[in-house]
Amino acid sequence: MRKLAKLLAGLDDPFQIVKRIRAFAYSKEMDDYALATASRMVTHLFTDAGRTWRQAARRNSQGRLINEALRKELQGSINGAVRHQIERNATIIKSLPLDVSKLVTEHILAESMKGVRANDIAEQIKELFPEKSNARAELIARTETSKTSTALTRARSENLGVGWYVWRTSEDSRVRDSHALMNGVLVRWSDPPSPEQLDGEKRSYGHYHAGEIFYCRCYGEPVIDRDLIAWPAKVYYGGRIQKMTRKQFETLFFRV
Numbered sequence: 001m002r003k004l005a006k007l008l009a010g011l012d013d014p015f016q017i018v019k020r021i022r023a024f025a026y027s028k029e030m031d032d033y034a035l036a037t038a039s040r041m042v043t044h045l046f047t048d049a050g051r052t053w054r055q056a057a058r059r060n061s062q063g064r065l066i067n068e069a070l071r072k073e074l075q076g077s078i079n080g081a082v083r084h085q086i087e088r089n090a091t092i093i094k095s096l097p098l099d100v101s102k103l104v105t106e107h108i109l110a111e112s113m114k115g116v117r118a119n120d121i122a123e124q125i126k127e128l129f130p131e132k133s134n135a136r137a138e139l140i141a142r143t144e145t146s147k148t149s150t151a152l153t154r155a156r157s158e159n160l161g162v163g164w165y166v167w168r169t170s171e172d173s174r175v176r177d178s179h180a181l182m183n184g185v186l187v188r189w190s191d192p193p194s195p196e197q198l199d200g201e202k203r204s205y206g207h208y209h210a211g212e213i214f215y216c217r218c219y220g221e222p223v224i225d226r227d228l229i230a231w232p233a234k235v236y237y238g239g240r241i242q243k244m245t246r247k248q249f250e251t252l253f254f255r256v
């Protein structure tokens with residue numbers, strides 16, 4: 001965005017500005033940048049989470065199994081999920097300048113209808129543009145980091161045959177009520193809840209996992225060892241949150 005702001009510096013024709021933003025959006029430079037940034041972000045999240053899994057393995061009765069699986073990952077069994085996340089994030093990054101060009105075009109139309117002169121509009125755009133694009137970039141960065149992180153945890157869990165996770169919030173005042181309700185609840189990867197619905201809210205964002213919605217900082221902690229859960233535990237099952245003893249939980253889902 002800083003680079004783009006520099007490219008626009010000398011222009012005083014609003015339509016030239018839009019043209020230049022679009023050219024930038026489709027440039028090889030933007031392409032390379034998006035891919036490199038997305039790779040860096042996904043690889044970082046992936047390695048970072050890998051460390052957490054390895055720590056879990058150390059405290060865990062199934063540690064050998066986990067370490068074995070993590071070693072196999074390196075040989076490629078989870079590469080597909082990682083590559084998919086890199087591509088998905090690169091596409092989102094590339095969409096940023098295009099979104100900006102759309103906003104700018106709308107602004108030009110609205111202002112020229114009001115009779116504002118072209119070079120005044122150009123000045124407005126140059127002032128408005130960094131603000132709007134930064135806000136958008138920040139929203140994307142936050143939301144996509146959580147989403148990617150959840151997707152990687154899920155891929156790893158599936159790779160290991162771990163079907164459940166504990167929904168964790170960041171436990172501060174910014175956590176929305178519906179997610180505070182989910183804190184500590186066992187959730188199955190194959191059955192995401194609708195926290196808003198569970199909280200009795202009228203609006204709904206559909207069913208989703210921890211970290212999968214805008215501005216959400218929650219994450220899923222995979223249930224690798226049921227010994228580490230404090231029973232009885234809250235479980236999301238049958239469309240509601242139910243308290244279950246370990247025996248009830250295992251009879252339902254593990255047939256022991």
Ligand SMILES: [Zn+2]
Binds near residue numbers: 176215217
């Ligand atoms: Zn959340």
